[in-house]
Amino acid sequence: MSTGTHAHVDHSRSAFTGGTTRRAAPWQSPTVRRGAVDVAAVAVLLSLGAIGFGPVFGGHHGHLAALGGVLLGITIGVLAAWRKWSRLGTLLVAMVGYLLLGGALALPSTTIAGFVPTIETVQRLTLLSWQGWRDLLTVALPAGQFDGPAVVPFLSALVTATIATSAVLRLVTLRWVLLVGLAAPSVLLLVGILWGSHSAPLATLQGVLFAAVALVWTSWRSQLGDPRAHAIFGRSARHTRVPRLRQAALAGAALLAASAVVVGSLAWLAPHPDRNVLRDHIVPPLDLREHPSPLTLFRHLSATLEEETLFTVQGLPDGARVRLAAMDVYDGDVYSVSESSAAFSHAGETILPGEFSDEQAAIDRVTFSIENYSGVWLPGGGDLRGVDFTSDGAERLEAGLFHNPATGTALTTAGVEEGTTYAVDLARTPVQDAALGKDLPLDLVPDSSFRIPRSPARVDAVGNTLADFVADAVTPLEQLRQIESTFRQDGFFANGTDEGIPSYAGHTITRIAQLLEGKSKQMIGDDEQYAVAFALMARELDLPARVVMGFYPDKGSDAGNVPVAITGDDAHAWVEVRFEDVGWVTFDPTPPEDQTPEVNTPEPNPRNEPQVLPPPDIPEERDPREPPRAESEVDHKDDAGAVATIVKWVLLGVGVLALLLLPFVLIAWLKMRRRKRRRTAPRPADRISGGWSEVVDLATDLGHDVPPQATRVEAAMTLGDRIPTGSGLTMANRVDSHVFGVPEPTDVEVEAVWTAVDSLRGEFHENASMWQRLRARFSLRSLVAGRRARRQEQAARR
Known part of the structure; x- marks a missing residue:
């Protein structure tokens, strides 16, 4: 029994190595030598494809990730062929290798000591397996300065190397060996080109070497590795004694000469080839955090450029306003535009009516010619039905055009500047202007179906003074009109251009508190402060309000088909509140510009409040419904949060494990x-x-x-x-x-x-x-x- 067992083992070993004797070395087997040459050829082809990721990452990051993926994939393919793993087993080993080495090669900042993966590493590698492809196309170059896009070269190299190596070692049919062995490296080469950049100094040499290696390997493999049967290496009848090595050297020299001719011809015929990459056709996703709120530029436009012509507009209906942007979120420093109220979407020459649009409204074509205005925010927003850029760079402006139909805000990431001309198709909407005396029913109901994003900041001065502003008004519209009237009657206008009248720019919590509860007992500011304070009071009343910045000329100016020059003095900010059945109602809380405070004489109390002794300070009492928490309760709450975190991670781990075991x-x-x-x-x-x-x-x-x-x-x-x-x-x-x-x-x-x-x-x-x-x-x-x-x-x- 023992002898038979040993004989069986020796026989299996002999069959595996391909030798005819028990002591035959593995390299003596033609199958092993042919497989080694196949793996070497595939490794060279994959390495040439991995080189293409260098320029887009601006250095070694792309090369390290791609070549590391190639090495790992070849190793897995060789082991899978040697140990005869199934397809599923090979896939699982590749997944484990991706998670174990992906952190070191693509996400080193998430690992311990630059190598050991963490939970964050596994999470990000899982997400970036499909999100990284988009990220690599949308990040600014070089991509090596970002942590995450390197997953693309690592993952693509790992997959293609594993498939190619497994194919050349395990497939039997020559046609499939060559097809898969060449197709997988070609895919890696194509990914490096499409997800690359225009800067590719070695592109021509890379392509020529790829084609040369593929040609030599295909020719050799077609003859089953016998150089004597190959046309290039074959011996001629007249020179039968010429050494085989010399003929191989001559064939290599001929191949290099042909490659040099091809490279020289390409360099002469196309010294600057047009490299087509996907990032030319992909518009990066809009990130509003990259663009400051237009309200931060209000003082610059209205004061510094007060007499400068920002742009000219033609075709604006009488009484209409040029919208720039609607701000709906206040963080305590800036009132800004958010994406949560309605997602920004790409816009073009034709825009379909939105959810809050009137499909039967008349369309006005309004043309703009930009002069001293510049920025990403596009003058002429509103219920847009189309934008047509007519100046130089129109394609670039159209590619970056976004529109928010709910807020009527439009922007182009390319930015408009002097010389930009365009036309907008604007749906005409009825002007619901409470400040101009529009007769509206006092019992209007706020439109609760329109959700305004909740602001993370709250100004205490707004809550402290709101009751005085509202007085005895009852309905929401009455309250808003009362607040507006108080601002216009008791406030003073100043934008910092008059010496001796302090009026600081900005609308931070401190600036709004100074407006409402300043030591001077005077409200001094311009549209920026009054509009923000009014909107915060409306939000305090739980009304859907937003701040709008835009432009409108003086009441005596002509509009219509006459070109109108809009200057910095025409920049304004107002407030819109949405009501049912009527839509957005406009409020102008800013006092008239000629209503300025007196500097030399002390100002009386602007609200004419009776002089009474202030009530004694009463210590603030806690809500009897909320007894003070004991220290043990606080500890229990913290412990509960820790337990919840642990349970969440445990459930996540169990879910991942179940997914792997499925x-x-x-x-x-x-x-x-x-x-x-x-x-x-x-x-x-x-x-x-x-x-x-x-x-x-x-x-x-x-x-x-x-x-x-x-x-x-x-x-x-x-x-x-x-x-x-x-x-x-x-x-x-x-x-x-x-x-x-x-x-x-x-x-x-x-x-x-x-x-x-x-x-x-x-x-x-x-x-x-x-x-x-x-x-x-x-x-x-x-x-x-x-x-x-x-x-x-x-x-x-x-």
Whole structure:
């Protein structure tokens, strides 16, 4: 028994290495040498493709990630071919390698000591496996300054290297070896080009070398690695004594000369080739944090450029205003534009009506010519139905055009400047202007269906003075008119241009508190402060209010078809509040510009409040419904938060583990269902035949090739190196006698056969290692082979 076992091991080793003797070295096998050359050729092709990621990352980041992915993929492919892993096993090993080494090669900032992955590393690698492709196209170059886009070269190199290496080592058909072996590196090369940049100094040399290596390897591989049969390396009849090495050198020199001619021709014919990359066709996603709020420029436009012409407008209806932007979020420093009220979307020459648009409204075509204004925010917003740029750079301006239909805000990331001309198709909306005396019912109901984003900051001065501003007004519209009237009557206008009248720019919490509760007891400011204070009071009343910045000329100016010059003095800010049935109602809380404070004489109390002694300070009492928390309660709350965090991570880990184990569970369930179906077949003969199929499937999962056309006796002889030949032949003969016999097998005979099947399975497991048994349990080979056999049987029947 011992001698037979050793002979079996030596025989397997000899068959694997391809040698004819027991002591044959692996390199002496033609199969091993041919596979080594194939892997080397694939490695060179993949490395040439990985070079293309260098320029887009501006240095070694792209090369490190791509070449690391190539090395890891080749290693996995070689191990998979050597150990005969299944496709699923190879995929799982590649996934594990991606998560283990992806942090060191693509996300070093998330690892420990630059190598050991953390939970953050696994999370980001999982997300960046599909988000990184978009990020690499939208980040500013070089991409190496960002942490995350390097996942693209690492992942693409890992996948293509694993597929190419596995294909050239495991596929048998030459056509498929060459097809997959060349296609996978070509995909990596193509990804490097499409996700790259215009700067590619080695692009021509890279392409020529790729084509040369592919040509030489394909020619050699087509001749099964025999240089004498190759046309280039073949010996001529007249020079039979010329050494093979010399002919190889001559062939290489000829190939290099041809490559030099091609490179020189390309450099002469196309010294500056137009490199087409995807980032030319992808518009980066809009990030409003990159663009400051237009309200921060209000003082500059209205005071510094007070007499400068910002732009000219033609076709503006009488009484209409030129909208610049609507701000709906206040963070304590700036009232800014948010994306949460309605997402910004790409706009063009034609814009469909939005949710809050009137499809039957008349359309006015308004043209703009920019002079001293510059910025990304586009004058002429509102209910837009189209924007047509007519100046130089129109394509660039159109590519970056975004519109928010809910707020009527438009911007172009390219920015407008002097010389920019464009026309907008603007839907005409009725002017609901409470400040100009528009008759509106006092019982209007605020439109609660329109959600204004909640502002994270709150000004205490607004809540302290709101009751004085509202007075005895009851309905929301009455309250807003009362607040507006108080600002216009009791406030003073100053924008910092008059000496001796202090009026600071900005609308921070401190500046708004100074406006409402300043030591001078005077409200002094311009549109910026009054509009923000009014909007904050409206929000305090839980009304959907927003601040709008724009332009409108003096009341006496002509509009219509006459070009109107808009200066900095025409810049204004106002407030809009939305009501049901009427839409947005406009309020102008800013006092008249000629209503300025007196500097030399002390100003009386602007609100004419009676002089009464202030009430004594009463210490603030806690809400009796909220007793003070004990220290233990605070600790319990902190502990609960910690426990919740731990539970969240545990659930996340369990979910990831379940997702990883799902394929294995599915495979085990399919095999269990197949075994049950065979053992409970309607006919006893089919149950006995199914028992032998169970043995063949187990052998197939363990890596033994059983010819599908072989009889049971032949299959038993084939598997004789794994199980005792006598047991296999006895089992095969018994199954044949029951299947082809005249009497129908009894249930006792069926159970005896399945008992023998379980005995044979045990013998298989005894001769296999633990890893082989585990791999066989979750192998797909028998499932795929069974499906292929059923298809062949159906085809034969047809």
